[in-house]
Amino acid sequence: MRSDGSALSLRRFWRSAGFAWAGVRHVYATQANFRVEVWCAVLALATAAWLGVALAPIVLCCALVLSLELVNTAVEAIVDLVSPKWHALAKIAKDAMAAAVLVASAGSLGVAAAVLLPALWHRLLP
Numbered sequence: 001m002r003s004d005g006s007a008l009s010l011r012r013f014w015r016s017a018g019f020a021w022a023g024v025r026h027v028y029a030t031q032a033n034f035r036v037e038v039w040c041a042v043l044a045l046a047t048a049a050w051l052g053v054a055l056a057p058i059v060l061c062c063a064l065v066l067s068l069e070l071v072n073t074a075v076e077a078i079v080d081l082v083s084p085k086w087h088a089l090a091k092i093a094k095d096a097m098a099a100a101v102l103v104a105s106a107g108s109l110g111v112a113a114a115v116l117l118p119a120l121w122h123r124l125l126p
């Protein structure tokens with residue numbers, strides 16, 4: 001918990017990275033939506049690389065959606081911890097978090113359509 005000592009400790013970095021990786025593995029193992037999003041991201045990145053289009057917007061969208069799904073799972077866990085029974089505020093927290101993932105996913109689909117579809121069209125119909 002404490003954060004003292006050198007900020008450039010490599011050992012601390014790898015320790016933190018290990019915790020983060022454990023979080024990713026947990027969410028991948030327990031959340032079907034996250035698994036779908038991971039494989040959609042892999043597909044979108046592979047398609048962008050194959051078509052030779054700019055990777056940056058696709059990478060950014062994938063990172064945004066996957067990060068928000070990770071945060072969504074964290075919020076759900078915290079809400080279930082502090083409010084196992086039904087509560088109006090718990091509902092707001094969970095619904096707003098789900099909406100954040102939905103908005104990011106819809107925006108990412110729009111970016112994918114704008115970046116990938118024209119290039120795909122040219123590749124398949126020269």
Ligand SMILES: Nc1ncnc2c1ncn2[C@@H]1O[C@H](COP(=O)(O)OP(=O)(O)OP(=O)(O)O)[C@@H](O)[C@H]1O
Pocket residue numbers: 031076079083084085086087088090091094095098
């Ligand atoms: N403690 C609670 N109080 C009020 N409403 C809740 C509570 N827990 C869940 N809900 C409502 O039920 C919905 C679904 O909750 P749940 O925790 O099952 O989320 P989920 O999106 O289905 O999660 P998962 O990704 O685990 O399937 C929430 O979006 C919220 O509207």
